[in-house]
Amino acid sequence: MESASIAAHNHHVDDHHHGPPEAHQSARIDRTVLGILLFILSEIMLFGAFFAAYFFLRVVADPASWPPEGIELPVLIAGINTAVLISSSFTVHYALEAIKHNNHRGLKLGLTLTWLLGATFLFIQINEYIHIGFTPRDGAFGSIFFSLTGLHGAHVFVGLLLLTFANIRAYRGHFGPEQKDHLGVEVPGIYWHFVDIMWIIVFLAIYIV
Amino acid sequence: MAAAIRQPGWYRGAIGLVLGAAFGFFLVVGLRLLSGLDAMQTEQTGYPQVIVPLITAPFGFLFGFGAFDYWFRWAAGKPTIPEDHSGHGATRWQDYFKFNTDHKVIGTQYVVTTLFFFLIGGLLALLMRAELAQPGAQIVAANTFNGLFSTHAVVMIFLFIIPVFAGLANYVLPLMIGAPDMAFPRLNALSFWLLPIAGIIFLASFLAPGGSFDAGWTGYAPLSTGAPLGQSFFNIGVQFAGASSIATALNFLVTIITMRAPGMNIWRMPLLVWANLSTSLLVVGATPFVAGAQFMVFFDRILGMNFFNFLEGGDVVSYQHIFWFYSHPAVYIMMLPGFGIISEIISTHARKPVFGYRLMALALIGIVVLSYSVWAHHMFVAGMFSWLRVPIMITTLLIAVPTGIKVFSWLGTLFYGKIHTYSTAMLFALAFIVTFTIGGISGVQLGMIPLDIHVSDTYFVVAHIHFVLFGGSVFTIFAGIYHWFPKMTGRMYDERLGRIHFWGTVIGTWMAFVPMHWVGMDGMPRRVADYASQYGDWNLLISVSAFVLGAVQLVFLYNMIVSWRFGPKAGNNPWRANSIEWHVSSPPPVFNFDEIPRVVGGPYEYGTPGARHVIMGGEESADVPEPKPTTVTAPS
Numbered sequence: 025m026e027s028a029s030i031a032a033h034n035h036h037v038d039d040h041h042h043g044p045p046e047a048h049q050s051a052r053i054d055r056t057v058l059g060i061l062l063f064i065l066s067e068i069m070l071f072g073a074f075f076a077a078y079f080f081l082r083v084v085a086d087p088a089s090w091p092p093e094g095i096e097l098p099v100l101i102a103g104i105n106t107a108v109l110i111s112s113s114f115t116v117h118y119a120l121e122a123i124k125h126n127n128h129r130g131l132k133l134g135l136t137l138t139w140l141l142g143a144t145f146l147f148i149q150i151n152e153y154i155h156i157g158f159t160p161r162d163g164a165f166g167s168i169f170f171s172l173t174g175l176h177g178a179h180v181f182v183g184l185l186l187l188t189f190a191n192i193r194a195y196r197g198h199f200g201p202e203q204k205d206h207l208g209v210e211v212p213g214i215y216w217h218f219v220d221i222m223w224i225i226v227f228l229a230i231y232i233v
Numbered sequence: 234m235a236a237a238i239r240q241p242g243w244y245r246g247a248i249g250l251v252l253g254a255a256f257g258f259f260l261v262v263g264l265r266l267l268s269g270l271d272a273m274q275t276e277q278t279g280y281p282q283v284i285v286p287l288i289t290a291p292f293g294f295l296f297g298f299g300a301f302d303y304w305f306r307w308a309a310g311k312p313t314i315p316e317d318h319s320g321h322g323a324t325r326w327q328d329y330f331k332f333n334t335d336h337k338v339i340g341t342q343y344v345v346t347t348l349f350f351f352l353i354g355g356l357l358a359l360l361m362r363a364e365l366a367q368p369g370a371q372i373v374a375a376n377t378f379n380g381l382f383s384t385h386a387v388v389m390i391f392l393f394i395i396p397v398f399a400g401l402a403n404y405v406l407p408l409m410i411g412a413p414d415m416a417f418p419r420l421n422a423l424s425f426w427l428l429p430i431a432g433i434i435f436l437a438s439f440l441a442p443g444g445s446f447d448a449g450w451t452g453y454a455p456l457s458t459g460a461p462l463g464q465s466f467f468n469i470g471v472q473f474a475g476a477s478s479i480a481t482a483l484n485f486l487v488t489i490i491t492m493r494a495p496g497m498n499i500w501r502m503p504l505l506v507w508a509n510l511s512t513s514l515l516v517v518g519a520t521p522f523v524a525g526a527q528f529m530v531f532f533d534r535i536l537g538m539n540f541f542n543f544l545e546g547g548d549v550v551s552y553q554h555i556f557w558f559y560s561h562p563a564v565y566i567m568m569l570p571g572f573g574i575i576s577e578i579i580s581t582h583a584r585k586p587v588f589g590y591r592l593m594a595l596a597l598i599g600i601v602v603l604s605y606s607v608w609a610h611h612m613f614v615a616g617m618f619s620w621l622r623v624p625i626m627i628t629t630l631l632i633a634v635p636t637g638i639k640v641f642s643w644l645g646t647l648f649y650g651k652i653h654t655y656s657t658a659m660l661f662a663l664a665f666i667v668t669f670t671i672g673g674i675s676g677v678q679l680g681m682i683p684l685d686i687h688v689s690d691t692y693f694v695v696a697h698i699h700f701v702l703f704g705g706s707v708f709t710i711f712a713g714i715y716h717w718f719p720k721m722t723g724r725m726y727d728e729r730l731g732r733i734h735f736w737g738t739v740i741g742t743w744m745a746f747v748p749m750h751w752v753g754m755d756g757m758p759r760r761v762a763d764y765a766s767q768y769g770d771w772n773l774l775i776s777v778s779a780f781v782l783g784a785v786q787l788v789f790l791y792n793m794i795v796s797w798r799f800g801p802k803a804g805n806n807p808w809r810a811n812s813i814e815w816h817v818s819s820p821p822p823v824f825n826f827d828e829i830p831r832v833v834g835g836p837y838e839y840g841t842p843g844a845r846h847v848i849m850g851g852e853e854s855a856d857v858p859e860p861k862p863t864t865v866t867a868p869s
Contacts, residue, residue: 043318044413044824045850050493055416058490062483066517073525073555077540080551087546160538164546167538171529192310208307 054203060211064218067179071222074172078229081164091165095158099231105148106227109180112141113220116187116213119194123209126201131209132194138216139187146180149173169230176219176226183219186212241299241332253293257286277443277461278534284465291430291473299332300423321418322823332426334418336407337821339425341721343400344714346425350392350432352790357385359783366776368766378762379447380463384435386450387467390567391474392432394706398570399424399481401713402509404721406485408814408821409503411494411830411847416487420480427477431470438466449760451560454541454552458533468531475524478566482516485509494813494847496832501846503812503836504593508573511597515562515569515604522559526552553615557608565604567702569597571709572639575662578716579643581810582659583650586837589642596635596642603632613682614689622682629680633673640670651840656808657731661712664739668708672700675750690760693753699746711738711789718793719803723819726796730788737785744778811846812836826850 051058082090091097119134153170160170190212193199199206237244261281262272273282295301299320306314322328322335329342361381364372373381407415415421438445443461446452457464489510493502502510530552532538539545541552580587587593609617609625643666654660675697678684688694711734718726748771753759757768764772806815813830814821828850838844 045826045829047412047414047492048495048829049491050495050497051491053491055487055491058487059417059483062486062517066479066483066521069518070521070525073522073558074529076522076555076558077525077529077548077551080548080554081540081546084551085546085548092546160532160536164539164542164548167529167532167540167547171532171538171540189308189310192308196310198310 054207056207056211057214060214064215067218068222071172071175071225074168074175075225075229078168078172081168085164087164091169092163095165097231098152098156101148101152102227102231105145105152106223108141108148109145109220109223112138112145113217115141116216120206120209120213123199123206124201128194128197128199131199132191135187135191135194135209139184139191142180142184142187142216146177146184149177149180172226172230176223179219179222183212183216186215241297241302243298243330246294246298249293249295249297250290251293253296254286254290256293257289258282260289261285275442278459278465280442280462280465281535283441283462284469284535287434287466287469291427291434294430295423295426298426300419300426303419318823332422334414334422335823336403336415336418336421337721337825339421340400340402340404342425343396343403343428344721346429346432347393347397347400348790348793350388351397352786353436354385354388354393355783355786357381357388359780361385362776362779364762365764365772367773368764368769370763373762375762376444376447379449379760380439380445382760383447383449383452383467384438384445387435387446387470388432389702390450390563391471392428392435394567394702394710395474395478395563396428397710398509398512398567398706399478399485401574401710401717402485402505402570403481405717405814406506406509407488407492408817408825409506409812410489410492410497411813411826411832412488412492413825413829415484416492417484421484424477424480424484427473427480431474431477434466434470434473438463438470441466451553451556452527452530453556454530454533455543455549457530458541465531465534468527468534471527472524475520478516479520482513482520485513486517489513494830494832500591500594501832501835502594503573504576504587504590504597505570505573507594507597508569508571508576511601512566512569514601515566519559519562519566519605522555523563526555526559529555550612550615550617553612554609554617557611558605561608561611562604564701565600567706569600571665571706571713572597574709574713574716575643575665576646577810577812578656578658578662578712579646580837580839581716581808582653582656582662583647584653584839585646585650586835586839586841587642588645588648589638590835590837592638593642596638599635600632603628603635607632607680610680610685613685626680626682630677633677636673640666640673655728656715657726657728657735658712658716658808660732660735661708661715661738664735665705665708665712668700668704668739668742672697672704676701688753690758691753692749692757692759695759696746696749696753699742699749703746704742708738711735714793716808717814718796719807720814720819720821722797722800723803724796724800725803725807726800727792730792734785734789734792737781737788741778741782741785745775745782748775811838813847816847816849 081087115134115137117134119131119138122128122130122134158166160166190209193208199209203210238248239245265272265274265281274280303314306312320332320334323333323338329338329345333339333342360373361378364370364378403415403421407413441462444463446457446460446463446467448457448460448464452464452467457467489502489506529538529540533540533542539547541547541549543549576587576593606628607625609621610629613622652659654663675693679688679694679697715726715731718724752768752771755768757764803819805817805819808815813832816830817825826849830850831848832846833848834844834846836846838846
């Protein structure tokens with residue numbers, strides 16, 4: 025890792041300080057960013073548990089047909105929904121790039137668009153649940169379909185909450201070009217990219233393969 | 234009073250608890266009435282009017298208690314209150330009952346809470362041993378017995394062993410790496426407060442209709458999917474305990490990676506830090522699997538899903554795969570921090586550098602990697618894929634290699650050391666090496682398929698798990714508590730009582746758990762309230778020893794409580810140890826350091842003339858030569 029650095033040691037020390045001393049930064053990555061990455065790692069493993077169940081229900085239990093007879097998944101609508109969600113990854117990236125260049129208008133535009141695209145995705149998803157024609161109680165397929173898409177939907181919901189906070193603060197004129205001043209955009213953005221990529225995997229596993 | 238209700242704290246917490254429970258209850262009842270259903274649903278796998286409040290009430294409490302106040306301000310875009318550190322550190326005992334962000338307070342909260350649950354789990358075990366003292370049914374009914382062994386295991390695992398290590402590390406780890414606190418202090422406090430919630434949910438299951446969860450701590454489907462209401466309490470409690478340990482692990486990882494003092498490169502980190510780094514990697518990666526498994530059981534129970542219902546295309550064995558993919562790494566989560574504690578203590582009290590320091594650290598990482606590949610050795614008789622058996626047997630035996638490296642390195646550290654046994658901590662560390670090695674060897678035996686098939690679900694397995702968890706983990710916990718007690722409280726415990734506790738514990742452990750191997754080899758099944766009369770004599774001995782073991786823990790409790798209040802002052806460094814936490818006062822100041830210390834050498838340079846680990850802030854450093862960048866404790 026880093027070599028023995030003593031540069032940070034020689035700063036002026038106020039004898040009468042009230043708070044803790046500033047921690048020595050021993051890695052280049054920001055704490056919050058590393059925190060969200062590790063959180064995402066554990067989220068991936070949670071999805072992993074459900075994908076393991078998917079594998080057992082589909083491959084090991086080896087049902088006669090998958091999806092079961094009489095179930096037609098709305099691949100087209102889900103595909104459009106996928107496009108909606110993927111495009112939101114670009115808008116959130118645009119928002120981050122904008123604030124890095126101190127462009128507050130771009131930040132607000134990007135965050136608002138991302139939020140609207142995410143909400144659209146969730147709306148279409150719920151609509152699909154209502155009209156899909158089977159319930160979580162209908163066989164193993166119903167279980168894994170609703171768990172995987174529902175687990176993902178819950179993540180979209182959490183991501184939307186984080187984006188709501190970022191939007192509120194963006195419209196109040198917070199955030200700035202320094203990294204420490206726009207972590208409130210960067211961290212929800214990283215989470216949002218994770219939600220998008222996870223959807224592509226869920227979409228492929230449930231609707232396509 | 235009105236002000237007390239607006240302030241975060243117990244009043245607001247209690248109101249939040251009631252409001253949370255009411256919200257959940259009326260949500261369920263309201264939705265049911267709107268859909269034209271009966272208001273209440275009392276199928277044993279249902280009870281949504283109980284289950285939903287069980288989830289919403291803890292959140293109501295946490296909101297009221299102040300766990301989310303800062304985050305809410307941030308989320309609402311309000312200017313955050315400048316940190317006045319009023320929620321940080323403890324000056325009175327009441328401060329330990331608050332949402333406190335000081336890692337030292339949180340560490341103490343953890344240790345005290347988990348010891349309380351240790352007591353509860355122990356009492357559950359003694360109830361079982363009372364029933365098992367004689368063949369036949371005497372004290373508890375068979376299904377109560379099932380509830381007892383299930384809650385005993387769950388309380389000991391999720392509320393004692395896993396979190397007590399998190400507590401000890403919470404206290405000493407930031408000090409050891411020269412950090413003023415953990416990376417996310419508020420998340421740290423939240424992790425702690427999730428824990429008693431999980432404990433209360435587990436124990437509250439005794440009040441549920443049908444009794445507490447009784448499908449074992451493993452909760453195998455389909456036994457668990459059709460079990461009475463208590464099983465849902467287990468499913469939910471595990472989520473709280475799991476969230477708590479994931480958040481703590483994440484916190485440890487970020488703290489260790491980004492907040493080490495200048496000069497502390499990875500090869501100068503004490504092995505306790507290495508141990509918690511590897512444990513946290515396991516927790517972050519594996520714990521979501523147990524959350525997933527319990528979600529699936531929960532969905533099967535409450536929503537009528539069919540993950541484990543064979544008739545509807547479910548797969549029964551998949552539960553075991555998903556569960557053990559967490560729960561085998563979990564046994565290393567329960568052991569690796571203990572390895573770290575033992576390395577600290579052995580090196581300090583043998584006055585020698587740790588033998589093979591780098592290999593010790595790499596062995597930890599080796600265990601982390603291997604532990605993800607051995608889960609199915611719990612399933613040799615479960616009817617799983619037959620092709621998976623031999624590969625899993627091989628990886629299981631392989632994992633003995635890094636573990637063996639650690640055992641031999643401790644022996645190498647002791648070899649020709651100036652071994653001091655004036656500390657009870659060292660006695661426990663030495664006893665740990667012996668007991669754990671025995672337990673480890675029976676683990677290797679269990680990893681071999683033919684023997685495993687013979688002793689599956691017998692007391693041999695019970696003997697193995699208790700040798701490694703009690704003779705292993707719990708011994709390291711005792712060692713750690715004795716070792717850092719002077720640091721945490723500023724006072725010395727009573728060595729004489731410590732010795733009584735030590736010998737009572739060691740003798741009790743061996744007398745209680747060694748005969749279990751023998752009755753297990755003879756085929757006495759585990760998890761059954763009654764047994765054939767031929768096992769009666771051994772079981773009487775086991776029960777008597779268990780009660781001795783239980784009674785001697787009261788000595789420990791008395792020693793800790795009385796010494797905390799009345800013990801003699803301990804001084805900064807009673808063990809003449811090297812690592813940074815011993816260079817600050819006992820107990821350490823609120824913000825740990827006035828100035829971040831500078832690390833100039835390895836942590837275990839005992840007996841090396843002129844070697845230094847650290848230069849504290851304000852210390853004259855002119856006479857210390859600038860260290861070579863790669864100073865490393867070479868294996869001596």
